[in-house]
Amino acid sequence: MTNVVKLFDTTLRDGTQGEGISLSVEDKIKIAGKLDTLGVHYIEGGWPGSNHKDIEFFNRVKELDLKNAKVTAFGSTRRKGIKAEEDINLNRILETQVSVATIFGKSWDFHVHKAIQTTLEENLEMIYDSIKYLKSKGLEVIYDAEHFFDGYKNNPEYALATIQKAEDAGADWIVLCDTNGGSMPSEIFEIVRKVCTAVSTSVGIHTHNDCELAVANSLAAVKAGARQVQGTMNGLGERCGNANLISIIPNLQLKLNYQCITDEQLSQLTNVSRYVSEIANINMPVNQPYVGAAAFAHKGGIHVSAIMKHPKTYEHIVPELVGNKQRVLVSELAGQSNVIFKAEELNLDFDKESAQAKKIIDDIKTLEHQGYQFEGADASLELLLRKAFGELEEIFTLESFKILVAKSKDRPVASEAIVKLNVHGELVYMAAEGTGPVNALDNALRRALEKFYPEIKNMHLSDYKVRVIDEKDATAAKVRVLIESSDFENTWSTVGVSENIIEASWQALVDSIRYGLIGKNRTTSEENNQQKKLGLINH
Structure with missing residues (x-):
C-alpha cells in the first residue's frame, strides 16, 4: 500500500544524545516495550561499538516479547583502508544478533574530505562494502545517508552517487538525513522527489529540529515519496532535538490520510509520550501539540461557551483519538460557563441559577484573588467542587x-x-x-x-x-x-x-x-462524557 508509512524510533540512541538525557539499561528496556505497544516498526537500540551499556541492552532486549517492532543496531560504514569483514564496528553489530542493521555513511563531499579525510572514490567503496557485508550475513540493512541534503545542495551528482552505491549493494532502505537541521520544507520536498525517481529502493527521512522544522520537513518528505520516518519520542535529541514522532504520527494519520499505526495504538499516544518523559526525567511542555496538558485546554469564557455547544468550535480533532482529553481552565478571567462545564464533566448536578452555584463561582473568584491559581491546578479545583457538592470522602x-x-x-x-x-x-x-x-x-x-x-x-x-x-x-x-x-x-x-x-x-x-x-475509584462519568463527545463529532 502506497499510503503506509513505517516508523523508525531512535529515542534510545539519537534521543540520548540530548543535553540532560541519560537512560539506564533498565530505562531503555521499559521504553522499548512501550514503543512496541505503540506500534513502532523499528526501534534503534544504540551503537554497540561505542559503549558497554548498549551491548547490555541488546543482550537484554532479546527477553522482550515484541509484537510489532524490529530492534536495530546502529553503526558506521567500514573505516578507510580496511576490509568490511575486519571492521570492529560492523562485527559488533553482528554480535548483537539483531535482524536489522542501520549504518550511516557520508553523502557530502565536504565531509569526505574534511571529516574522514579520504577520497570520494574510497567513500563510495566504504558504503558499498559495508552494506554488502551485512547483507551477506542475512540482515535487513537501513542506510542513513548522513548530511544528504547539505551534500546534495553542494554537489548533487556525488550525493546521488553515494545512495546509488548503497542501492547497488542491496540496501533495503535509503534514509536521507538533514543532519544539521538547516533545510527548509520546500527544499526537502524537491530533493526527496528527485531521489525517489533516481533510485528504486524505498526512501526514508531523518530530520533535526535546529530551525524548528523537523516535523514539517518530515511531512514534506512523505508527501514527496518517503515511506519511512525516523524520529524520537517528544523530539528528544542532540542540540535542538530530532523530529518529534509524537507530532508526526497524528499529522500523518489524521491530517494526511497515511497509515502508520492502528486507531487503538494511536489512542495510546499521550500515555506513551508522558511515560517516556517520566522515564527520561524531562518535564513535558504543557503546550506540546496533541499530547500536552494544554493541547485541548480552554480558558476564555466565550470559548468555553462555544465548546459546550460543540467541541469542534475550538478543537481541531477529538482529543480522545490521541488519548488526550478536553480541559476547561477556571480562573478569575473565566465566565460561569467554565465552572458549569467543569461540574458537568464531573457529573455534578449544577444549576447555574441556584444560590449554591453562585456561591461556588464567587468562592472560586475569591480564592483566585487571594492567590490561588486553578487554571494550573485542575486537581485542586475538582476537589473543591466535589467538596461543595458533598461528594468528597475525607480519607484522612x-x-x-x-x-x-x-x-x-x-x-x-x-x-x-x-x-x-x-x-x-x-x-x-x-x-x-x-x-x-x-x-x-x-x-x-x-x-x-x-x-x-x-x-x-x-x-x-x-x-x-x-x-x-x-x-x-x-x-x-x-x-x-x-x-x-x-x-x-x-x-x-x-x-x-x-x-x-x-x-x-x-x-x-x-x-x-x-x-x-x-x-482510582472515580466514577466513569469522564468516560461517558468522552463517548458523548465522540458521538457528537461523528454526527
Whole structure:
C-alpha cells in the first residue's frame, strides 16, 4: 500500500544524545516495550561499538516479547583502508544478533574530505562494502545517508552517487538525513522527489529540529515519496532535538490520510509520550501539540461557551483519538460557563441559577484573588467542587505535623518531618527524613498512608514550583505552591497558598494525595462524557 508509512524510533540512541538525557539499561528496556505497544516498526537500540551499556541492552532486549517492532543496531560504514569483514564496528553489530542493521555513511563531499579525510572514490567503496557485508550475513540493512541534503545542495551528482552505491549493494532502505537541521520544507520536498525517481529502493527521512522544522520537513518528505520516518519520542535529541514522532504520527494519520499505526495504538499516544518523559526525567511542555496538558485546554469564557455547544468550535480533532482529553481552565478571567462545564464533566448536578452555584463561582473568584491559581491546578479545583457538592470522602485528617531542620558546621542541612494523622478513626504517627522540609513532609505523609492505601507507592511528585505573589512584602510575602504529581498513567496538578511556604506546600501535597487516591475509584462519568463527545463529532 502506497499510503503506509513505517516508523523508525531512535529515542534510545539519537534521543540520548540530548543535553540532560541519560537512560539506564533498565530505562531503555521499559521504553522499548512501550514503543512496541505503540506500534513502532523499528526501534534503534544504540551503537554497540561505542559503549558497554548498549551491548547490555541488546543482550537484554532479546527477553522482550515484541509484537510489532524490529530492534536495530546502529553503526558506521567500514573505516578507510580496511576490509568490511575486519571492521570492529560492523562485527559488533553482528554480535548483537539483531535482524536489522542501520549504518550511516557520508553523502557530502565536504565531509569526505574534511571529516574522514579520504577520497570520494574510497567513500563510495566504504558504503558499498559495508552494506554488502551485512547483507551477506542475512540482515535487513537501513542506510542513513548522513548530511544528504547539505551534500546534495553542494554537489548533487556525488550525493546521488553515494545512495546509488548503497542501492547497488542491496540496501533495503535509503534514509536521507538533514543532519544539521538547516533545510527548509520546500527544499526537502524537491530533493526527496528527485531521489525517489533516481533510485528504486524505498526512501526514508531523518530530520533535526535546529530551525524548528523537523516535523514539517518530515511531512514534506512523505508527501514527496518517503515511506519511512525516523524520529524520537517528544523530539528528544542532540542540540535542538530530532523530529518529534509524537507530532508526526497524528499529522500523518489524521491530517494526511497515511497509515502508520492502528486507531487503538494511536489512542495510546499521550500515555506513551508522558511515560517516556517520566522515564527520561524531562518535564513535558504543557503546550506540546496533541499530547500536552494544554493541547485541548480552554480558558476564555466565550470559548468555553462555544465548546459546550460543540467541541469542534475550538478543537481541531477529538482529543480522545490521541488519548488526550478536553480541559476547561477556571480562573478569575473565566465566565460561569467554565465552572458549569467543569461540574458537568464531573457529573455534578449544577444549576447555574441556584444560590449554591453562585456561591461556588464567587468562592472560586475569591480564592483566585487571594492567590490561588486553578487554571494550573485542575486537581485542586475538582476537589473543591466535589467538596461543595458533598461528594468528597475525607480519607484522612491531620492532627499535627512537626518539622525539624538541623545544620552543623561540616554537614549539610538535614530535615525530618513527624506527622500525626487520623485515618478512619485510627491515629497514625510517622517520621521521615528528606532532602528538604517539604520532601521530608511528603515522605512522612506517604509512609503514614501506605498501610491503608498501598497504591500510593505508584504516585510520585514530578514537579514543584514556588511563586511569590506580592514581592513588596519581602520575606513575609504570600507564596503559591504548585505541585505536579504522576502515577505513570496520569498527571495532575494541585495548589496551595499561604504566607508560610510549608503550609502552602502542605495544602498542595494533601490535595495531590487525595486526588490521586480518589482517582482510582472515580466514577466513569469522564468516560461517558468522552463517548458523548465522540458521538457528537461523528454526527
